Structures are given as C-alpha cells and as structure tokens.
Amino acid sequence: MIAVGRGFAEAERPVLAGFLWDAFEAKFRRVLRDREAAAAVLGSGLRPQGVLTARRDGVAVGVALLKDRTGLTPVRASLRSFVSAYGPVSGTLRAGLLGVLDEAIPPGVLAIDAVAVASAARGNGVGTLLLALAEKVARTRGHGTLMLEVVTDNTGARRLYERLGFSVVSTTRAGPVVRRAFGITGYHRMHKAV
Numbered sequence: 620m621i622a623v624g625r626g627f628a629e630a631e632r633p634v635l636a637g638f639l640w641d642a643f644e645a646k647f648r649r650v651l652r653d654r655e656a657a658a659a660v661l662g663s664g665l666r667p668q669g670v671l672t673a674r675r676d677g678v679a680v681g682v683a684l685l686k687d688r689t690g691l692t693p694v695r696a697s698l699r700s701f702v703s704a705y706g707p708v709s710g711t712l713r714a715g716l717l718g719v720l721d722e723a724i725p726p727g728v729l730a731i732d733a734v735a736v737a738s739a740a741r742g743n744g745v746g747t748l749l750l751a752l753a754e755k756v757a758r759t760r761g762h763g764t765l766m767l768e769v770v771t772d773n774t775g776a777r778r779l780y781e782r783l784g785f786s787v788v789s790t791t792r793a794g795p796v797v798r799r800a801f802g803i804t805g806y807h808r809m810h811k812a813v
C-alpha cells in the first residue's frame with residue numbers, strides 16, 4: 620500500500636536525498652559533483668516541514684519538496700555543509716551557484732520545488748499521490764495556486780502534470796550561467812488553481 624505524508628524520519632534523510640540525486644543527477648552533477656557529496660549537503664539540509672514523503676509498505680519510495688513565501692522551505696543547506704563536503708573555495712562557489720536557481724515565490728502560491736520517485740517505483744501513482752497531498756497543503760495554507768517548473772525536454776513529467784490539471788503559464792530560455800552549470804536549456808512554469 621502506498622501512503623503519503625508530511626515530513627520524514629531521521630533515518631530517511633539519506634534515502635530521500637538519494638532519490639533527489641538519482642532523479643536530478645544530470646542537472647546537479649556539475650554543481651554537486653557526486654552522489655556522496657550531494658547526499659551530505661542535501662541530506663543534512665532537508666527540513667521536514669517542507670518535505671512530503673511517499674512510502675510503499677512503510678518504505679520510502681518518493682519525495683516532494685514544497686516552498687512558499689511565508690516560511691515553508693524544504694532545504695536549508697548551510698555553507699558549512701558545502702565547505703565540509705567540497706572544501707572552502709569550491710564549497711563557497713557551489714553554494715553560490717545553487718543560489719542562482721532560487722527564485723522569489725509570488726504570494727498565494729505553493730511551489731513544488733521537486734518531485735522524485737525511486738526509479739523502480741515509477742509509473743505506480745506515487746507521483747500523483749504526492750501532488751495530491753501538495754494540493755491539500757496549498758489549500759491548508761490558504762494558497763490559490765500550485766506552481767512547478769519542468770525542464771523543456773522532460774515531456775513525460777509535463778504530460779503527467781497536464782493530466783493532473785496543470786497548464787504552462789510561461790516558458791523561459793535558460794541564461795548562460797544556468798545553461799552551463801545545470802545543463803538546462805529552458806523550462807516551463809506550470810500552474811494549477813486549487
């Protein structure tokens with residue numbers, strides 16, 4: 620049985636960080652380098668309040684990260700964790716590069732920063748359940764819009780979001796820094812009224 624809920628158990632930190640790395644490795648490889656360093660920085664930075672966890676028979680199989688402008692945040696990785704994973708100069712540079720992706724969230728909006736399902740568990744409705752819970756959280760927090768961004772070549776994920784009621788509100792071509800550091804050529808911003 621698949622169940623989704625808010626937060627995570629301490630023991631699940633590295634597991635959830637692993638799902639995020641596996642799902643977004645292509646995007647974060649240059650900046651986070653490898654699975655181990657990414658797990659150290661990301662795992663220690665995850666904040667339960669902004670994290671939804673999906674479990675199948677009690678075992679974590681997926682994660683969603685939620686953010687809004689009223690204090691909900693899924694990851695707060697300290698500069699110290701970057702320095703301890705990559706060294707002082709490289710760690711500071713990598714933390715700064717990740718900051719480039721940080722965009723202000725408009726009022727009334729709950730942003731889904733990432734959805735990642737373990738590769739063996741994909742296609743079984745886990746992502747759909749995580750998005751349904753995100754919708755519930757948005758309503759509970761008084762937001763009228765769910766927002767997410769999907770890279771332009773991720774057509775499978777986009778199809779899922781459209782089926783769940785999201786539509787593209789804008790398409791952005793990535794600038795040279797984002798293109799180089801994250802290998803992204805562009806992304807769609809999608810909204811769903813909740």
Ligand SMILES: CC(C)(COP(=O)(O)OP(=O)(O)OC[C@H]1O[C@@H](n2cnc3c(N)ncnc32)[C@H](O)[C@@H]1OP(=O)(O)O)[C@@H](O)C(=O)NCCC(=O)NCCS
Nearest residue numbers: 642734735736741742743744745746747769775776778779
């Ligand atoms: C996208 C993702 C979160 C969907 O989770 P899921 O649990 O597989 O989703 P569901 O089972 O609820 O829905 C399946 C739908 O997801 C979409 N999908 C996208 N990538 C998929 C994949 N690798 N495997 C299966 N379905 C995928 C398909 O549209 C599929 O619908 P279809 O049956 O019409 O093809 C998951 O596949 C994943 O983690 N992918 C890698 C990371 C990613 O792309 N995240 C989204 C970035 S915005």
